[in-house]
Amino acid sequence: MNVRVKIFGNLKKKLDLKDNGAGIPTIINVDFEQDSMVIKNLFDELDLNTEDTSHIFVNGDYAGLKRRIKEGDTIAIFPRDMALLYKWYFNREGDIERREY
Amino acid sequence: MTKKILRVNMKTLETKFEDFPEKYAALGGRGLTSTIVSDEVPPTCNPLGPHNKLIFAPGIVTGTKAPSSGRISVGCKSPLTGGIKEANAGTKLAQMLGRMQIAAIIIEDKNEGDDYYTLKVTQDSAELMNANKWVNRGLYEVYKEIFDEFGEHVGIAGVGIAAEMLAANSGVSFNDMEGLPSRYAGRGGVGAVMASKGLKFMVVDETGAPGVTLADEEVFKQGTKKLAKSLATHDVTKPHGALNSYGTSVLVNIINEARGLPQCNFQRGQSEDSAKVSGEAKAEAVKERGGTRPHACHPGCIMQCSEVWTDKQGKNPVGVLEYESVWALGPNCGIYDLDIIGELNRACNNLGMDTIEAGNTIAVAMDGGFLEFGDGQRALELMEEIKNKTPLGRILANGTEFTGKAFGVTRIPVVKHQALPAYDPRAIKGIGVTYATSPMGADHTAGYAIATEIMGVGGEADPLDTSKAELSRNLQAATAVVDTAGYCLFTAFAVLDIPEGLEGMVESVNGVLGSNLTVDDIGTIGMSILKTERDFNKAAGFTKEDDRLPEFLREEKSSPSGEVFDVPDEELDKVFAE
Numbered sequence: 001m002n003v004r005v006k007i008f009g010n011l012k013k014k015l016d017l018k019d020n021g022a023g024i025p026t027i028i029n030v031d032f033e034q035d036s037m038v039i040k041n042l043f044d045e046l047d048l049n050t051e052d053t054s055h056i057f058v059n060g061d062y063a064g065l066k067r068r069i070k071e072g073d074t075i076a077i078f079p080r081d082m083a084l085l086y087k088w089y090f091n092r093e094g095d096i097e098r099r100e101y
Numbered sequence: 102m103t104k105k106i107l108r109v110n111m112k113t114l115e116t117k118f119e120d121f122p123e124k125y126a127a128l129g130g131r132g133l134t135s136t137i138v139s140d141e142v143p144p145t146c147n148p149l150g151p152h153n154k155l156i157f158a159p160g161i162v163t164g165t166k167a168p169s170s171g172r173i174s175v176g177c178k179s180p181l182t183g184g185i186k187e188a189n190a191g192t193k194l195a196q197m198l199g200r201m202q203i204a205a206i207i208i209e210d211k212n213e214g215d216d217y218y219t220l221k222v223t224q225d226s227a228e229l230m231n232a233n234k235w236v237n238r239g240l241y242e243v244y245k246e247i248f249d250e251f252g253e254h255v256g257i258a259g260v261g262i263a264a265e266m267l268a269a270n271s272g273v274s275f276n277d278m279e280g281l282p283s284r285y286a287g288r289g290g291v292g293a294v295m296a297s298k299g300l301k302f303m304v305v306d307e308t309g310a311p312g313v314t315l316a317d318e319e320v321f322k323q324g325t326k327k328l329a330k331s332l333a334t335h336d337v338t339k340p341h342g343a344l345n346s347y348g349t350s351v352l353v354n355i356i357n358e359a360r361g362l363p364q365c366n367f368q369r370g371q372s373e374d375s376a377k378v379s380g381e382a383k384a385e386a387v388k389e390r391g392g393t394r395p396h397a398c399h400p401g402c403i404m405q406c407s408e409v410w411t412d413k414q415g416k417n418p419v420g421v422l423e424y425e426s427v428w429a430l431g432p433n434c435g436i437y438d439l440d441i442i443g444e445l446n447r448a449c450n451n452l453g454m455d456t457i458e459a460g461n462t463i464a465v466a467m468d469g470g471f472l473e474f475g476d477g478q479r480a481l482e483l484m485e486e487i488k489n490k491t492p493l494g495r496i497l498a499n500g501t502e503f504t505g506k507a508f509g510v511t512r513i514p515v516v517k518h519q520a521l522p523a524y525d526p527r528a529i530k531g532i533g534v535t536y537a538t539s540p541m542g543a544d545h546t547a548g549y550a551i552a553t554e555i556m557g558v559g560g561e562a563d564p565l566d567t568s569k570a571e572l573s574r575n576l577q578a579a580t581a582v583v584d585t586a587g588y589c590l591f592t593a594f595a596v597l598d599i600p601e602g603l604e605g606m607v608e609s610v611n612g613v614l615g616s617n618l619t620v621d622d623i624g625t626i627g628m629s630i631l632k633t634e635r636d637f638n639k640a641a642g643f644t645k646e647d648d649r650l651p652e653f654l655r656e657e658k659s660s661p662s663g664e665v666f667d668v669p670d671e672e673l674d675k676v677f678a679e
Contacts, residue, residue, distance in 0.1 A: 008354055009381055023354065023382030054336075060360040060371070060528075060662060076358045082381075083336045084343040084351050084594070 001071040002031050003042070009079040014052060025076070039094065040065040042075060054083035058093075067094025103314075104204040107227055109220060111298040112151070112210035116220070116227035121204045127614055129161035131187040132585035132630045133205055134176025138185055139633045141207070144640035148180035148290070149267050149297040155208040157198070157258070157303070160587010164199020164313045165321070167609045168329045169589040171196045171399030173275070179289035180297075181269040181458075181500060182517040182542040184638040188286035189584055191398035192275035194256025197307035198222075199587070202314070212299025217265075219302040221251070224309040232301040236265060239451040239488070240274055240282035243302075248280055251304050257282075258303040261453020264296035266490055268498030269518075270458040271296070274450065277398055279409055283420020284398050287455035288544065289519060290500075313613060321612020324605040328592070331602025332403040335595035344406035344591060345395045347380030349424035352523075353432075354379045360662040361528035362428060363521075365435045365474045366464035367514050370525045370659040374437040378427055383410070383439055391415045404591055410443050419447040425545070428523035429460020434467060435474030441481070448484035454498065461501040461520035469508025512653045517542035517643070526650060527659040527666050534573040534668055538648045538676040540634035546590055548576035569668055570675035577676075578627025585630060586610050635677060648673050 006025040007017060017026045030045060039056055043049075043065070056063045057076040062085075069075060104121035128136055134156040146152035156176040163170050173195035179186035198206070201224055212218070219232040235243045240261045247257055257276045264271035271292030275284040295301075315321045332338045343351045356362045357375040364372045376382070387394040387408050392415065394408035407421040422443060430445040431437060445463075449456045463480050466472060472479040486494035496507045501520040505513035514521040519542030526533025535548030583590055588606065596602035607618050618626075638647075654666040 006358075021382070022385035023379035024376045025354070055355055055358075057358045060358065062359060078355060078358075080336060081341065081346050082343050082351050082355065085355060 001035050002029055003069055003072070004074045005030055005042070005046070006074065006076040008077065009082050011048070011052065011077060011079045014079075015046060015048065036068060036070055038065065039063060039067050039069060039075065042069065048077070052080055054078045054080050055085055061093060064094040104202045107203055107206045107222065109206065109208050109227065109229070109300075110210050111208060111212045111218070111300060114212075114218070114229050116229065118227070125204070127616060128585065129163070129204065130158055130172060130174040130585045130587050131176070131189065131581060132626075133158040134174045134187050135185060135630055135634050135637075137205060137207065138176050138178065139637050142178050144178070144637050145642070146178060148178045148183070148294060151211045153178045153294055153297075155291065155294045155298065155300075157206040158204060159195045159199040160585065162313075162609050162613050163587035164196045165315070165325075165609075165613065166401060167325045167588070168332055169402045169404055169592050170587045171401065172584070172587045172589060173198065173286070174584060175273050175286040175291045177291055177294045178641070179291070179542075180267070180293050181288075181290040182519050184517060184542070184641055184643055185540055185634045186289035186291060187541065187584065188272065188288045188291050190273075190275050190284045190286045191402070191589055192256065192284045193278065193399050194258060194275055194305050195587070196399060196401075197256050197305045197310065200310040200312045201305075201307050202311060206303070208295065208298055208300055211297055214299070216299060217296075217301040218299055219304055220300060222303065222305045224307070235301060237262060240453055241447075241451050244276055244280055244282045247302065247304060251306065253280075254306065254308075256305040256307075259453070260292040260296045260301060261451065262488055262490065263452045263454045263498045264292035266495055266498055267293045267297055268495065268500075269293060269503065270454050270462065270498055270500040272453060272455045274453055277407070277420050278396070278400070279393075279418065279420075281409070281418055281420040281450070283450050285450075285455065288457065289541065292453050315612055316615025317612050319612075320608050324608025324610075324612055327601045327605025328596070328609060329403060331595040331599040331605065332592060335598060335602075337594040338404045338591060340403075344404050347384050348394070348406050348408055348421065350378075350380035350383055350422065350427045352380070352424045353427060354381070356524060359528060360659070361525040362432055362523065363514075363525045364432050366433060366461075366468040366512055367521070367525065367654070367659070368512075370528050370662055372432060372437075375432050377437045378431045378439050378442060380424070383422060383427070386439060392418070396421070402589070404589070406591065410446075412443065413440065417447065419443050420450060422446055423456070425523050426456035426460070429457045430463070430480075431460075433460050433464045433523075434480060436477045436480065438477060441477035444481055445477070445484065448481065448488075452484065452487055454487070457522055458500045458520045461514060462497055462504045465501055465505040465510045465513055466497070466508055468512055469505070469510040471508050512657070513651060514654070515543060516650060517647055519543050525659050527654060527664040528662045530666060530668055531569055531572060533650055533654070533666050534569045534673060534676060535577060537650050537673050538573060539577060540631065540638050547580055548573050568672070568675070570672050574676050575624065577631060578624050581627040581630040582623050585626070631677070645674050648676075
């Protein structure tokens with residue numbers, strides 16, 4: 001399956017991606033052999049350390065590491081130094097454990 | 102040395118210091134302004150008439166070494182909402198009043214002539230002097246002249262051209278640490294109330310101030326140490342954390358991704374172009390231009406979320422570009438250019454206007470076809486109309502609802518006549534409940550901070566399981582307490598996650614007051630402040646029908662989320678059900 005991943009902030013540099021300017025996310029397409037997986041698998045595929053990240057969204061829904069993703073999904077990943085969300089207003093689908101910000 | 106109240110009668114031009122009443126002893130900031138308004142202002146009075154009063158009050162710990170506590174509350178009956186209003190700002194002037202042991206300044210009655218005055222407050226005196234030379238002038242220039250005249254060390258509060266027109270979108274401006282008129286008690290038309298009385302500026306000189314009396318220094322020190330540690334270690338508030346690195350507009354990309362960043366007068370909740378005006382883009386530009394970032398709004402702040410934004414040449418400093426301002430003057434107007442947004446923000450500061458209300462005003466004018474979405478140059482020309490006090494300028498300066506009606510717009514994003522902040526309540530429903538039910542009108546700060554789990558109200562550990570009504574109530578109560586203590590609301594991010602931090606915050610208040618409050622008291626104190634405010638509104642004529650979002654948010658789907666605001670009215674009524 002193929003998913004679209006939007007990488008924000010300093011994660012662009014960490015993953016050694018092309019940078020289109022401060023604030024502009026870099027969009028990459030990631031192909032998997034499996035038809036279904038969870039965010040954590042995507043992190044492994046990208047060699048992305050969860051400690052370096054904060055907010056994750058799947059098609060605009062606030063998501064945790066256990067959130068299932070499928071063909072055509074758009075996943076947005078923010079770096080840890082952008083951790084700032086009024087978590088109490090968002091339900092996060094797919095948490096392995098609740099992470100506090 | 103005990104605390105005092107400074108009472109200023111603008112009709113007789115008399116000033117007097119009074120003893121601080123025992124019944125107010127445990128109050129400061131918002132708790133104090135709202136209680137005095139409730140005690141002394143008739144709820145049905147004309148907000149711009151002689152019976153309204155304007156109250157300034159620093160927080161309980163403001164003026165001490167408690168971190169991030171330089172806040173001042175400004176309270177009155179609002180000419181925008183018609184209800185009670187508390188707006189607050191971070192500024193050195195707040196700390197000065199705290200150290201001078203001035204718990205509140207009450208401005209009452211109104212001057213009968215056409216003259217404007219400056220109130221100069223020192224440790225032993227308060228005098229009114231003519232301020233007519235500063236009428237019809239932009240605040241950036243005037244603040245420079247005030248510093249020249251009174252000295253670099255003073256603190257300034259002032260109102261601008263918008264307030265001179267008694268326009269409902271006029272805030273009270275305070276100087277930042279560079280002397281710029283950029284820190285605002287912005288919302289609800291508090292500036293018009295000040296100007297209606299004939300008061301243009303307040304200049305505070307703290308020379309000889311005794312400092313805040315600490316009832317229990319040990320407890321205070323222990324508390325502030327815990328709080329400082331939590332602020333310095335939490336991801337959101339620590340040095341190089343989100344607020345410090347990017348400022349509040351770190352939220353632009355995040356809320357846009359959540360489909361909750363309103364575009365073009367709440368027509369959509371997301372745009373790819375939002376990234377161009379994100380906090381990351383802003384921080385990079387500040388660095389390139391030689392502006393200042395990070396930056397504190399008052400001495401002693403650990404978070405330092407502020408900055409000094411300048412034009413491309415590094416000239417014409419604006420002050421901070423907050424998330425709300427960037428959104429209101431940017432994406433909500435279809436404008437995705439930080440330089441235009443910076444100029445619009447500078448114009449708001451110069452004229453003495455709230456940026457949230459101003460951005461929404463331009464957006465409804467755009468929606469009404471008066472100018473095109475995205476037309477930043479025309480938006481700047483509208484600011485000139487306000488500056489020149491033209492009939493059009495007077496309409497715009499009265500805010501979103503007034504302007505929307507003038508241009509035949511039905512999509513008017515207001516609650517209790519006050520414009521919505523930067524979160525689409527269709528995508529982020531919890532905040533919609535707060536917009537609807539806050540006694541202040543649509544206000545993001547009213548229920549911004551501190552989760553239910555710490556409150557001991559409701560008892561459940563997981564805030565995600567809490568009903569929206571209960572969540573909003575607890576958030577609003579906690580916010581009222583933070584605004585009363587004098588802490589910046591952003592301290593909540595840290596004390597939310599670090600229990601010792603919250604304990605420390607309560608201990609710091611105990612250290613000043615000599616009280617024995619615990620974390621469990623936060624809910625009760627907050628609810629009693631909210632009750633005072635809601636009772637005032639009720640007496641002013643508000644009913645539960647005023648605790649509602651505008652119709653279009655219930656009926657027009659936001660794209661791309663496809664959501665409407667569907668929280669039932671019964672749920673909204675539960676927030677403050679007795």
